[in-house]
Amino acid sequence: MSEPRLVPAPEGAPERVQPPVSEAAAPFWDATRELRLVLQWCRACERAIHFPRVACPTCGGDDLAFRPAAGTGTVYACSTMPAPGNPGMAGRAPYVVALIDLPEGVRMLSSIVGDGALDVAVGDPVSIAWEPLADGRHLPVFVRA
Ligand SMILES: [Zn+2]
Structure with missing residues (x-):
């Protein structure tokens, strides 16, 4: 894998709201401090799970573990926001909200950022990038591959 890519917030944009951390999601967020994307997996049915939770949504099993992703x-769906969808996104418009299908078999809600973000289309390949958060975590975002 290539070096993790950092993407700072746009100049003048307010800091992102700090995403809350559930007990189940703590390992996911801890890994973002080191720019590592991990996904929760069910050891019983060998399926990836996202977002992290306390039991497998497929089989109900609770033998879960985090593994590198x-x-x-691939972009499943995308929408360009011409104006901020909420006050926390002030200074970022226009921006792209997207659903990303990961090869591990889960779909992640995120943003497409960087060069050509506004031209992204369904089916485009993307790769992970990281926006720093004030508390040392990083928000997973995506750039066009
Ligand atoms: Zn399962």
């Missing part, structure tokens, strides 16, 4: 994906 490839950090790649």
Whole structure:
């Protein structure tokens, strides 16, 4: 895998709201401090799970573990926001909200950022990038591959 890519917030944009951390999601967020994308997996049915939770949504099993993810994906759906969808996104418009299909078999809600973000289309390959958060975590975002 290539070096983790950092993407700072746009100049003048307010800091992102700090995403809350559930007990189940703590390992996911801890890994973002080191720019590592991990996904929760069910050891019983061998399926990836996202977002992290306390039981497998497929089989109900609770033998769950976090494993490294490839950090790649394909755009399943995308929408360009011409104005901030909420006050926390002030200074960022226009921006792209997207659903990303990961090769591990889960779909992640995120943003497409960086060069050509506004031209992204369904089916485009993307790769992970990281926006720093004030508390040392990083928000997973995606750039066009
Ligand atoms: Zn399962």
